[in-house]
Amino acid sequence: MTVYGADKRHHTLTVVVENKSGVLARVAGLFSRRGYNIYSLAVAPTDDERFSRITIVVDVESSPLEQIIHQLDKLVPVVSITELDPARSRERELLLATVEAGPETRGKVIELVGVFEGKIVDVGMDRLTVMLAGAPSKVDDFEDLIRGYGIVEMQRTGRVALPMLDRPGRTPHLRGLRGARTGKAG
Amino acid sequence: MELTGAQALIRSLEMQEVEVMFGLPGGAILPVYDPIIDSSIRHILVRHEQGAGHMAEGYAQATGRPGVAMVTSGPGATNVVTPLADAYMDSIPLVVVSGQVPTSAIGTDAFQESDITGITMGITKHNWLVTDGADIPRVVAEAFTVATSGRPGPVLVDVPKDVAQRPMEWYWPEPDDLDLPGYRPMTDGDPALVRQAAELILAAEKPVIYAGGGILKARAWDGLCELAERTGIPVVTTLMGRGCFPDSHPLCLGMPGMHGNYTAVTSMQRSDLLVALGSRFDDRVTGRIADFAPEAKIVHVDVDPAELNKVRRADVGIAGDCRLVIDELLAALDALGLPHSDATRGGRGGAPSDAVAGAPATTGSLAAHHPRERLIPWRAQLTEWQRTYPLVYDQPPGAGALKPQFVLETLRDATSEDTIVVAGVGQHQMFASQWWQFDHPRTWINSGGLGTMGFAVPASIGAKVGRPDRTVWAVDGDGCFQMTAQELVTASSERIPVKIAILNNAYLGMVRQWQEMFYGERYSEVYLSPDLPDYVGWAEAMGCVGIRVESTEEVAPAIDKANDIDDRPVVVDFRVDAFEKVFPMVPAGASNDEIVVDPTQREEARP
Numbered sequence: 001m002t003v004y005g006a007d008k009r010h011h012t013l014t015v016v017v018e019n020k021s022g023v024l025a026r027v028a029g030l031f032s033r034r035g036y037n038i039y040s041l042a043v044a045p046t047d048d049e050r051f052s053r054i055t056i057v058v059d060v061e062s063s064p065l066e067q068i069i070h071q072l073d074k075l076v077p078v079v080s081i082t083e084l085d086p087a088r089s090r091e092r093e094l095l096l097a098t099v100e101a102g103p104e105t106r107g108k109v110i111e112l113v114g115v116f117e118g119k120i121v122d123v124g125m126d127r128l129t130v131m132l133a134g135a136p137s138k139v140d141d142f143e144d145l146i147r148g149y150g151i152v153e154m155q156r157t158g159r160v161a162l163p164m165l166d167r168p169g170r171t172p173h174l175r176g177l178r179g180a181r182t183g184k185a186g
Numbered sequence: 187m188e189l190t191g192a193q194a195l196i197r198s199l200e201m202q203e204v205e206v207m208f209g210l211p212g213g214a215i216l217p218v219y220d221p222i223i224d225s226s227i228r229h230i231l232v233r234h235e236q237g238a239g240h241m242a243e244g245y246a247q248a249t250g251r252p253g254v255a256m257v258t259s260g261p262g263a264t265n266v267v268t269p270l271a272d273a274y275m276d277s278i279p280l281v282v283v284s285g286q287v288p289t290s291a292i293g294t295d296a297f298q299e300s301d302i303t304g305i306t307m308g309i310t311k312h313n314w315l316v317t318d319g320a321d322i323p324r325v326v327a328e329a330f331t332v333a334t335s336g337r338p339g340p341v342l343v344d345v346p347k348d349v350a351q352r353p354m355e356w357y358w359p360e361p362d363d364l365d366l367p368g369y370r371p372m373t374d375g376d377p378a379l380v381r382q383a384a385e386l387i388l389a390a391e392k393p394v395i396y397a398g399g400g401i402l403k404a405r406a407w408d409g410l411c412e413l414a415e416r417t418g419i420p421v422v423t424t425l426m427g428r429g430c431f432p433d434s435h436p437l438c439l440g441m442p443g444m445h446g447n448y449t450a451v452t453s454m455q456r457s458d459l460l461v462a463l464g465s466r467f468d469d470r471v472t473g474r475i476a477d478f479a480p481e482a483k484i485v486h487v488d489v490d491p492a493e494l495n496k497v498r499r500a501d502v503g504i505a506g507d508c509r510l511v512i513d514e515l516l517a518a519l520d521a522l523g524l525p526h527s528d529a530t531r532g533g534r535g536g537a538p539s540d541a542v543a544g545a546p547a548t549t550g551s552l553a554a555h556h557p558r559e560r561l562i563p564w565r566a567q568l569t570e571w572q573r574t575y576p577l578v579y580d581q582p583p584g585a586g587a588l589k590p591q592f593v594l595e596t597l598r599d600a601t602s603e604d605t606i607v608v609a610g611v612g613q614h615q616m617f618a619s620q621w622w623q624f625d626h627p628r629t630w631i632n633s634g635g636l637g638t639m640g641f642a643v644p645a646s647i648g649a650k651v652g653r654p655d656r657t658v659w660a661v662d663g664d665g666c667f668q669m670t671a672q673e674l675v676t677a678s679s680e681r682i683p684v685k686i687a688i689l690n691n692a693y694l695g696m697v698r699q700w701q702e703m704f705y706g707e708r709y710s711e712v713y714l715s716p717d718l719p720d721y722v723g724w725a726e727a728m729g730c731v732g733i734r735v736e737s738t739e740e741v742a743p744a745i746d747k748a749n750d751i752d753d754r755p756v757v758v759d760f761r762v763d764a765f766e767k768v769f770p771m772v773p774a775g776a777s778n779d780e781i782v783v784d785p786t787q788r789e790e791a792r793p
Binding site for chain 2: 017021025026029067071073074076079080
């Protein structure tokens with residue numbers, strides 16, 4: 001499997017968009033027609049109901065990040081774009097998986113979930129549905145380990161992220177807040 | 187005041203000072219056509235919606251104002267997709283209003299339903315589906331704002347039939363009422379970058395200004411002229427920028443690119459500084475990008491930040507409006523001590539003139555004109571190239587084959603210099619751009635980025651509607667003409683006296699040229715026939731005057747006759763040499779250093 005936590009090819013963009021119908025299609029359409037690859041994508045409303053936040057992990061080998069950001073910024077409903085440096089932001093992802101857990105392995109699966117501080121959210125006769133929320137690299141590790149027991153079904157949300165908070169001794173977290181000075185033209 | 191959505195829509199267009207729109211009614215847009223009867227807006231009924239879109243483009247290019255087209259849902263809307271894509275590529279401000287099936291029917295595959303906002307998402311600057319009549323005035327105001335500001339472009343407003351029929355309370359939004367929180371067009375450039383650009387300009391020894399369509403969009407032609415004259419830097423004007431700097435100016439090198447002249451192409455290749463103003467390093471200009479202008483530093487000014495570093499990394503990339511940035515650049519050059527010269531024209535900083543930048547105050551060779559000492563060797567080199575590799579063709583006298591270049595030269599010399607020339611796409615377009623002398627902004631209209639055959643006839647009609655005071659000549663190919671000729675019916679019935687010169691070589695000429703040069707003279711599906719259709723008979727059937735020209739002696743009289751007709755369109759069928767090719771040519775994918783000049787200018791042809 002691909003481990004994407006530590007991968008330099010991937011960058012996380014937090015894109016604040018107007019909360020209107022069709023905006024996701026505009027963003028996704030831009031990526032496909034300009035030949036950029038989306039690695040993962042998560043959308044949810046923000047605390048301000050006029051806006052949604054799209055967290056996109058982009059594969060920057062497909063195109064220079066600067067070009068992706070400028071083209072995204074040209075979309076009229078895109079309000080701001082923040083590029084999050086993985087080293088200076090808090091990234092989380094949720095994994096849900098149904099795992100084979102017969103009599104011999106059930107205890108081991110439960111133990112593994114405990115070690116990772118995950119949760120068991122459903123129990124069947126010989127299967128368990130488990131949940132883990134955490135940093136993407138931790139979720140990757142967990143996925144690798146439970147794979148050995150047999151994954152019946154699995155779903156990951158894609159990452160969401162927020163910048164690390166400023167405090168003395170930390171360098172500023174944002175590599176660039178697009179939209180303020182750069183503006184857009186069309 | 188209560189209005190229907192349809193009335194509010196027309197009222198909103200009136201508020202935007204729309205004087206004319208181009209369209210064709212149908213089921214879903216019917217409610218909007220009713221208030222048109224009572225409106226001050228002139229509606230021009232086209233014969234195909236593609237014509238409406240290209241007319242709106244021609245109107246916009248000729249006037250600098252947004253073009254407006256109106257179409258019905260489904261096929262009406264899909265027929266305007268090509269003009270939208272064309273306008274998107276060439277940054278033409280266009281507002282297209284499309285009808286849509288009633289909101290209750292959207293998504294049910296209703297009669298004449300198409301997801302036009304989905305279809306046009308990638309070829310419009312933005313589009314809107316209006317679901318509430320109360321939004322109509324605000325959306326129209328937003329649509330015009332987006333279409334005309336920053337980097338201009340086409341927008342589409344999709345209006346469901348029930349939204350047009352239902353009543354709404356009329357209002358007109360204040361600028362602050364627009365709901366565009368993410369839209370912030372660029373204006374002026376970053377002063378620190380402008381200063382760096384000015385320093386590069388003064389340090390360069392082999393500089394070239396690479397001026398594109400953005401100069402016309404920004405109305406920056408006066409500033410460009412002053413910049414060129416004060417710095418003594420020669421100017422190439424791209425296909426989209428032709429006319430933004432006078433061809434008659436000693437500093438003008440003409441058009442670069444795949445069919446650009448040798449000096450324009452080679453000056454860029456050998457330059458040590460390219461000052462790109464409103465141009466976008468299009469592949470047709472750069473040739474193979476890895477080999478493009480290898481020694482040049484790049485100053486790139488564009489209103490669209492996404493154009494900077496997209497194709498070629500800029501040493502100084504300035505996001506901003508060309509007119510404002512050029513003014514800043516001139517001020518920075520002042521600050522760095524660049525003297526004003528006698529040749530310097532005034533006008534900087536004021537409102538742009540819609541007239542011209544006019545003919546140059548002084549004439550003479552490139553090297554003699556306002557020489558900054560540092561540039562003398564460079565300008566001598568350019569003059570040398572101009573002498574060695576002028577554009578050439580050979581028109582045999584008498585009854586030999588009529589050369590398209592001869593037709594264009596005769597046409598150019600027989601029409602006033604502010605004539606608007608509109609071209610389709612292909613050989614005729616390249617010949618026209620090469621052989622015309624463009625001395626005024628907005629006198630050259632063509633389909634550059636998308637390369638839309640069939641553009642010329644409808645675009646010329648739109649241009650003539652926008653500039654009835656000007657003579658409008660479409661230079662078209664026979665292949666192009668057949669794609670949209672039916673709009674001459676529109677022109678005849680609306681009394682729009684455009685003039686069409688068909689350079690009829692009986693072929694899809696540019697494709698034929700490529701097949702001759704790169705496919706071993708294997709001609710596949712390019713022959714059209716000179717006589718089928720009968721262009722003169724067809725023109726007359728459409729209410730135009732039709733004239734056929736088959737020999738050199740007939741050229742000038744036919745043009746004079748056409749120029750004298752001002753009450754209906756004229757179509758002149760020039761039977762030209764099918765084997766004439768456009769030179770110079772940089773083969774597709776090749777380096778600009780591999781430019782192929784006219785056979786008579788090649789090494790082996792020299793004594």
